[in-house]
Amino acid sequence: MSNHDKTRARERRRAISATTIGTAIEWYDFFLYAAVAGLVFRELMFGPIGPAAATIVSFLTVGLSFLFRPLGAFLAGHFADKVGRRTVLMVTLLMMGAATTLIGLLPTYAGAGVAAPIMLVVLRIVQGISAGGEWGSAVLLAVEHAPRNKRGLFGAGPQVGAPAGLLMSSAALALMNIIAPGDAFMEWGWRVPFIFSLVLMFIGWWIRVGVDESPVYEEMAADRAHDAKNPIGVLFARFSPLVLTGALIFAANGTVGYMTTGGFIQKYATNELGMERGDVLWAVTASAAAWMVSTAFTGWVSDYIGRKRSLVIGFIVQAVGVALLFPMVNTAELPKLYAALIFLAVGLGLTYGQIGSLFAEFFPASIRASGASITYAIGAILGGAFAPTIAASLREATGSTDAITVYLMAATVIGLAVSLLIRERNGIPLGHEHEDVQASGHFVWEPAPVKM
Template sequence: MDRTETVTADRRQKRRVVLATGVGTTIEWYDFFIYAQASALVFGPVFFKSLGAQAGLLVSLATVGISFLFRPVGALIAGHFGDKVGRRRMLVITLFLMGGATALIGALPTPDTIGVAAPILLLVLRIAQGLSAGGEWGGAALMAVESAPANRRGRFGSAPQQGAPVGLLLATGYFALMTAVTPNDAAFLSWGWRVPFLSSAVLVFVGYFIRRRVEESPTFVEMTRGGQVRKAPLGELFRTRPLLVLVAALAYCANSAGTYVVTGGFLQSYMTSPAHPGHLSKTTVLLMVTLSGLLWLVALHFAALLSDRIGRRTTFVIGWITTIVMTFPLLLAMKSGNAALLFVAMTLYMGALMITSGPLAAYMVELFPAGIRYSGIAVAYALGSILGGAFAPLIATALYDSTGSVYSVGWYVVGIVAVSLCCTLLLRDRSRVDLGPNSKAYDGSSFYLGRAAGEVERDPSTVAP
């Protein structure tokens, strides 16, 4: 094969990686978001109606958060084996786990048929989704970023990041369609909500067809050839870089918390509640989230490209400050009940959060050395999801119920963003560093207050042996 053919084949493989990571994470997030939508609109009256309307809603929203508690378990398993047997295999397994659990939720009988077993099975299947989500993102991020040229990692890494807003578009759009085509609320609660869940089975096989054609990450191939695959990557991670895992998780957690206030159920339940003087219909709110999501994609992609020019850390700082600025305008718009104003405020607020979503994959991948990278980013991402997004809809709803003011939710979001901003400032910017298994970029401390790579003194708390 001559040089031209080699370059062409390499470009073709890179396109496959971008497509496979983008499509795969879209399917995973579609599955995840249809559950979040259903928790706010369906599961309370269907699976928890014996608890009463408000208690049923709170328990339903709590099931969203419970799955986050199992993300670290999925991250530990996928990270361990992803660093030992490869990124590609784990991506296929997580895809089938998420899709299978989602389709089974769509076929789940109600308590009227099988009694208390129904909500128990719902929780078990939600836990399976959490296990899958814990392992999926890390593998997709690694495949995309490790396959990218150094000056385009943000752009390549945006492919799995785009899976979240595209999955949200599909989930909310599908739910909006079903609320429109079902003749009434009773029909929607009976069978309409099940259709988006059952459709996941088809999407999973589409994702598998695309992912099975992708080659293994070049970094892992280099590790394998050089005999540098760790026997216990997870143990090495927690022995050498425990503080980095925690700080990286905290640097991400505000993105998860801020996003789930809008996509995880609080906004939907607040804006469709008859108790709210300016309440809107379910279809209207879902359509607004869907249409707004198209603009989120633009912001996400722009932020990823920007991070390739000015660095990941600087882009994150801009994102956090913008999110703080846009939080209270969103709450004012929610309180007004004006649909047009809400659409604009929601788009600007989520656009601010997309500034940190766009470069997130590249940012996380560049923090950890090759031998423990899957374990590191999977655990940090899962932990950040728990600390930020796990119970964000539940906390937001509880704050509103206890204070009667949506502004209490705003201070909650701003407080978490402040924590993430501080942690972002602590971490060293490693944009464009060598990601190979022999890279010297990771010899120094991960923190600005620590030793930079190339200095003599070693920091045992952050440096692998």
Template sequence: MSSPPVSTAGPQLGQQQRTARIIFASFIGTAIEFYDFYVYATAAALVIGPVFFPHGSATAQALSAFVTFGIAFVARPIGSFLFGHFGDRIGRKSTLVASLLVMGVSTTLIGFVPGYDSIGSLAPILLCVLRFGQGIGLGGEWGGAALLATENAPAGKRGWFGMFPQLGPSVGFLASNGLFFGLALSLSDEQFRSWGWRVPFIVSAVLVALGLYVRLKIAETPAFRAAIERRERVRVPVATLLARFWWPTLLGALAMVVCYTLFYISTVFSLSYGVSSLHFTRQGFLGMLCVAVVFMALATPLSAWASDRFGRKPVLIVGILAAFASGFAMEPLLGSGSMPLVQLFLIIELFLMGVTFAPMGALLPELFPTNVRYTGAGVSYNLGGILGASVAPYIAQLLAAHGGLAWVGGYVSVAALVSLFGVLCMRETRDTRLM
């Protein structure tokens, strides 16, 4: 008597559910990361200066606000060293939970800090402390999310799996920008400046709770479990990284510069410039950014698929060269003050951000062995943030004031050349095995 056939539907369904959970857990953290960061970036462009630095001219207020914006980028490599140590020593899962908690608490508390008119100079001090804490948490977020996706990816699809953390910026941007857009439509300028800008910070607590719930249900990655079994963990991952893998760390950071510069010049600086100098309404410019970021979301899976098909380097080189050329379009498009041309500029820049950012989810983890991968990927990513994002709005504000938009466009082109050097010097990593 023959035995009944064994159904494979149950195991297959279980594997599909685990894969979906992993993908969502890697995506949700970076979505919250960019939501939190762009909430602050938008507030810095619109209200942080008058609320926390009310003395001085409008330009001085904007520069002070952009300085606080840069503080978190200085903190992020520190966070990547800290969380990277534990991510490479005790595991990806628990470290990702801790980094998300630190990030979420800091962001939410910013929404409750009184302004300068209420508590004087203590207000900007508290703001800077929480902004630093936000950067510490964010420093441990991206590397772990990228590893969660790529270390669970099947052969030949690491770029595609690594794309899901890279979709986080588009969704986080749309969520934060959409919320600010709604507030701009429903509140007066006085209401928005008084309390409305705080709402997106406080809403972050809900998103973080969702992210924690998902991440507590995932398992450790196969690559890290294998490293434990082979007893390959190192005592101080950052020491090993700096002693043996400083060159790929530096190249990874240089490759990231163009992504950050494209994003924060085309959003934070352009928003500030568009409202203050081109006299667009706040809600009008936020609406144009919402349209443009859809093109960034469309470019992300396209670029990730191409990086699996053709390799990481060819896709990045094409995207970076296009970004270099886009710098020359800033003055004629953004400077025109024409809504269709400004919209075109924003679409071009954010589309190219998606093209250059998508392969990084696989590329940076592929540069490092398992025992320092969390630290290495995170440090490269966040050092790139210091070089490409922390000072970008500040420098762009100075360049625009002294030389006009052509100088800001030149800054974008120079950032592209920096990344091109980094990509040309690194090896192709598409066929690297993550063991």
């Protein structure tokens, strides 16, 4: 191997490490809030409005941040196409870490009155803007560094960051439940994982600061003739059907995934089924580990069988997981809770690991960051934003979990149907000199793109 090849391989390893670890830190912050919303904030921040209303409002604050993810995606996508992916990643990391740390220092309603939940909501909005801006830049930095035959694997790096973040946040809360059991957890134990985010933020900064910019962006920066003057305008003028298609695929995954990442299962199993909080948190942690492995496997295997085929298989497995979820959870038996969450996590990974490379291969280079970020953010609103709130409302209205299962199954079937409409684009050229190829051949009724 020549010195140039060794340097290139080193740059690629650094890029995938930085995007994976940095994204894991971001999602640790984001999912930590979602878990604590149902376990803690419903009582300490919203308790005066009554138990049922407090539950719904606490989950609404989880979903509220998703409404601001498109703002983060619009801003980050625009600037990632204009000034580079790496710069955007540094800004989003600082925003998320600062907001999470401040949440850990907030007073409760008992100490500050209505000002406490207002400050909480503001900081959650900052988290939403940061999360909306993080994903697209991280995925493109990884995928655009990747060899053509390993884009799925490299793109799965930032995707692995999500289950890794869930694993870290659930494990941190489970550990604090041991260190500060009972009332101590409600008094101060929940704060420690939030404040620890400050340490993680500096670790993430140190890891990311040495990463090289995406080679595709560097080529575009050297040849501004291919620079889109208004990336977002071009995106919606020419690729709106593609944005909606990608958003529906991601929404189908997110709707189901936010049963755990949005905190609904944690709250339901502890408050309604009477299971021990620590047991539930460890079960979610185990499912996050399964989700992480499944996500990495899916990215790797999609390089061989294609993004489309892996999605179709994934949604079928996810449908089985949805059908089994509540019948097993409702037994309130710990082994069945583990089995239900782990099996569901495998299905989620099979519909998640290929999303990064799929979206990177969807859009032309000059608008790729805007396209990937905005599609992802819209999908998050359609799917993850209010899934816990909808689930809680369905449970409250019907008195059972059957309606929730129908809701989750409908989302999964939509994802499967839409996946069947897209054309396989695995391996198309990503460089800015091939934008004509990148702009065509997205759906089964169109001619296949030429793979140069």
